[in-house]
Amino acid sequence: MSGKARIAHLAGPVEYGPAMHPDTNWEDDVALRRLQAYRTWMESRSIGDPELIGYCGDWVPKHIPVILDRWMTLPQPPTAVFCANDALALALMTEALQRGLRVPEDLSLVGVDNSTEAYDAVVPLTTIEVPVEAIGREAVRVLLNLLHGAPLEECQSVVAGSMIVLQESTGPVAAAGPSK
Numbered sequence: 001m002s003g004k005a006r007i008a009h010l011a012g013p014v015e016y017g018p019a020m021h022p023d024t025n026w027e028d029d030v031a032l033r034r035l036q037a038y039r040t041w042m043e044s045r046s047i048g049d050p051e052l053i054g055y056c057g058d059w060v061p062k063h064i065p066v067i068l069d070r071w072m073t074l075p076q077p078p079t080a081v082f083c084a085n086d087a088l089a090l091a092l093m094t095e096a097l098q099r100g101l102r103v104p105e106d107l108s109l110v111g112v113d114n115s116t117e118a119y120d121a122v123v124p125l126t127t128i129e130v131p132v133e134a135i136g137r138e139a140v141r142v143l144l145n146l147l148h149g150a151p152l153e154e155c156q157s158v159v160a161g162s163m164i165v166l167q168e169s170t171g172p173v174a175a176a177g178p179s180k
Helices: 029-044 064-072 086-098 116-120 132-147
Strands: 007-011 053-055 080-083 108-112 126-129 163-165
Touching (some): 086 116
Parallel strands (some): 007 080
């Protein structure tokens, strides 16, 4: 696949989408925030396309074949996919490889979680490391302070942000922008 970058998003449980069964319609705050961040980033660069969002319906990758079918029949299929977590990214990678797509040459993939499985994949997965342990420690510290009577304004906290762990599932960056 050549041309400009077309970045899709494989969403977790956020809302009803074309590949979902109506019984799986529920929302998850983490998945929703990741989808909103994707949309904001894409729209701020005038490259947003609602056709590039795949709704899995939950954190289980059962709808990936249908979503990939839809994406690959678009006039301009995605060249990269930001997945809401590593499990979805790894399932998408498996499906893409089974169909003869090359990762990252045809489809670059990025997950979120920095799971052990990301390193052990056929093509090691580029992933976003979320400092879950630090967040948990800070949440417990804040909760204990609140339980001991500290005022709410003294219990606010900031935890260092996420970082990208570059591996082999992402190729060179192509210029992103409106197609000509």
